[in-house]
Amino acid sequence: MKTIQTITCVLSSLLLSACVSGPPSSSSPRPQVENKPVDSAQQTAPAPPAITSIIPDIKAEGRRGEIARMMLNKSSRQFLRADMNKDYRISADEADEHLPFIAKEFGRYDSNSDGGVDWQEFLGHDEWPTPSH
Numbered sequence: 187m188k189t190i191q192t193i194t195c196v197l198s199s200l201l202l203s204a205c206v207s208g209p210p211s212s213s214s215p216r217p218q219v220e221n222k223p224v225d226s227a228q229q230t231a232p233a234p235p236a237i238t239s240i241i242p243d244i245k246a247e248g249r250r251g252e253i254a255r256m257m258l259n260k261s262s263r264q265f266l267r268a269d270m271n272k273d274y275r276i277s278a279d280e281a282d283e284h285l286p287f288i289a290k291e292f293g294r295y296d297s298n299s300d301g302g303v304d305w306q307e308f309l310g311h312d313e314w315p316t317p318s319h
Contacts, residue, residue, distance in 0.1 A: 266319055
């Protein structure tokens with residue numbers, strides 16, 4: 187707590203001294219900036235940061251991969267148990283009976299509005315293989 191008070195006090199002092207002294211005077215010498223030609227290779231925009239997936243990697247080694255595979259197995263069991271007619275789609279009736287969390291917002295899960303929730307719609311991604319009956 188004392189550290190926070192000290193930091194706050196120092197920052198307040200710096201802010202106050204900056205306000206009192208005002209902007210630097212025009213009589214103070216400004217550093218000279220050398221105008222060099224810029225190489226066109228240097229003018230390119232920096233590369234965007236690499237996008238990392240938040241989807242658990244079932245091919246990963248160690249505990250992370252183990253957890254991802256457990257999630258895949260549990261999701262597969264839920265999907266296959268609900269898919270009573272084995273057409274790899276969960277109808278609204280199947281969702282009502284087996285997956286109430288999907289039945290409540292069936293239209294949101296059925297993103298292509300074809301009347302059924304397929305494996306990719308069930309997961310929300312297409313990075314895991316479709317389970318088989």
